[in-house]
Amino acid sequence: MRTFKPRSLVIFFVLLLGAWTNGFAKDETVYIGLAAPLTGDQAYIGIGLLQGAQMAVEDANIKGPVFGLSGIKLLALDDQHNPTQAVLAANRLISDPRVAGIVGHFNSSCTKAASAIYHEARIAQITPASTNPEISRQGFDTFFRMCATDDVQGPTAAHFVYDRLKIRKIAVIDDKTTYGKGLADEFEKKFKALGGTVVSHDGITQGEKDFAPLLTKIRSLEPELLYYGGVYPELSLLIKQSRKLGLHAPWMGGDGIFDVTLIKLATPELSEGTFSTMLGVDPRSFPRARDFVARYEARFGEIGSFSAYAYDTVNLLIEAIRRAGTSDREAVLREVRNTRDFQGVLGTVNFDEKGDAVNQSVGIYKVENGKFVFLEEAKPEVR
Template sequence: MSQTFYKKGFLALAVATALGAASFAQADIKFGVAGPMTGANASFGEQYMKGAQAAADAINKAGGVNGEQIVLVKGDDACEPKQAVSVANKMVQDKVAGVVGHFCSSSTIPASEVYADAGILAITPGSTNPAVTERGLPAMMRMCGRDDQQGIVAGNYIVDVLKGKKVAVINDKDTYGKGLADATAKQLTSRGVKPVLEEGLTRGEKDYSALVTKIRAAGADVVYFGGLHPEAGPLVHQLRTEGLKDVKFMSDDGIVTDEMVATAGGAPYVDGVYMTFGADPRLIPDSKAVVEEFKKAGYEPEGYTLYAYASVQALAAGFNGAKSNKGEDAAKWLKANKVQTVMGTKEWDSKGDLKISDYVVYQWDAAGKYHQLEKQK
């Protein structure tokens, strides 16, 4: 081997090594954001993306994750389980390290099996069905409470505050809606108010006249609905227009979007509607600066916007804390440490559930806005 060839070879190796080091230093870490980006529940997907992108931008500005910049990968499952599995497989192919998602529990549950097989950490901002974290998946976590917690709050409020005596409990036959309706019915029964009607409706339908007739025949003074705004809106509209305007209507975190007003046919129809949701993170000191930034940009961070923001913060904290981009390492770190988020300090148990759930009751008004009511003592 000539000396000239050796020098050239050494130089080429040095350049390649330098380029490799530079590439590593400038590498990206991918976080998936999965949920209904299209379809009837697209407003929730928009909340997810707005919150996740703002958090990623802030974290990148502060140095990123283990020296790498966060790049978001959007996945649209349209709240359809089969599509959610396809999204999850695509996330694996794209080599995401973590996922913020999904939204509908019926999507999160099958998708999480794919993430588990690939060792990807997933934090759902909005899936509340207990089965999400009850299957022993080490890297499946959530930034929200559970249906069995939310159902207790709803049931107690119906009994203690609304003074419901004859309660109709309706669900949308989906994993989330039915699970929550069942949890609420269970709490009502434990409080001595057995539902006078338990019925399911079909997602996507708009004519609930037959169901309204059953509710009227049962003599219900309160209607509780477990499900999402595309069905809750038309149902409350028909209750109001078909002679049951004095019947109290209560639902869940699936109607925490301005789209509820549109699906109900206008602000007058949502006036007085109650719902359960986590304590409004926009009202705590930890979120003040972030909320102001959103508002300056012309966006109101309603619903799950800050939940998605906090989920990205948790992913970043987990990977940085574990000094690893492996999902199970980050999940293990998160379950052993407290994390400061835009929603305050968060802690998780061994299942991946939050140690503290803060469900409260909200009410919609005649202007088409919702506001948090005082917590029950």
């Protein structure tokens, strides 16, 4: 045995075992699991979700114990918007018996990968923001979604461009992510079906900064509107670089670009006239939400695009726990499914049999004088 020293391996695993056997101390608190990207390049979204969720938990604890003597706490885990990490985080959450329900994840790929695990564990999973329609088609009765799906948002935008703006010739760009490409594809499909022309559909890489070559090419195709499926950091650069190249067609995007930071980054002058769809109504324009937004901004600074969603999602889950009167997962799940007309800051929520929030309206906004101004509310087509 001259070459092999299993000792260090053994010591390592013994240490690890020690950490395991620690186990979970018995305590009365009910936990809500939250999984979102808290590090990495999408951390800004995850942290926005986390802060919204924190406020909901604090509000609930001020109101008093959920049942008996139990307070409520958040167990937030990072999934690095990586499906492998998401599965690990999901297993970690379900293995903690104190966790009564899950809020998450953010990225559709993570939500999808983790949903099977939550289903197996019979624990309610409510995603505040994953919009990919495939997830709810898997038939998991543990899955719920607070936001409208891409196949609602994209076609609504296409109708708006075709019917209201009377634009017939557009170019489409997406960021090659599950979210961005899904949205752009749904938009393109509907726009073509309506009779419009799509002169080009290109993909970009998230995190990239220079789009001048692509925009120079698109400029020569002379589209009347540019649709972008993706999130705002790249769109801000696209807007700036397109204007500098003399490409003046307006831009349009979905909920991923609906963030005041977009206007700050792209400057109010250049982003003027940019259209955006947003799920539900603007929390700032909605009286019930005004108080939440004011408290949020006093506490954490600028509100994230999905913070209000996280706030509503956690509140819905807490209400279900209160009604169930226990932290038993199956009971909580039943109560989440029994949710009727939940009154959130973003409006009234009901779930359909797939777990998707029904009748989610889509608001259409336009940047005017450095602000997203509400134009109209579009009710999605009935499918």
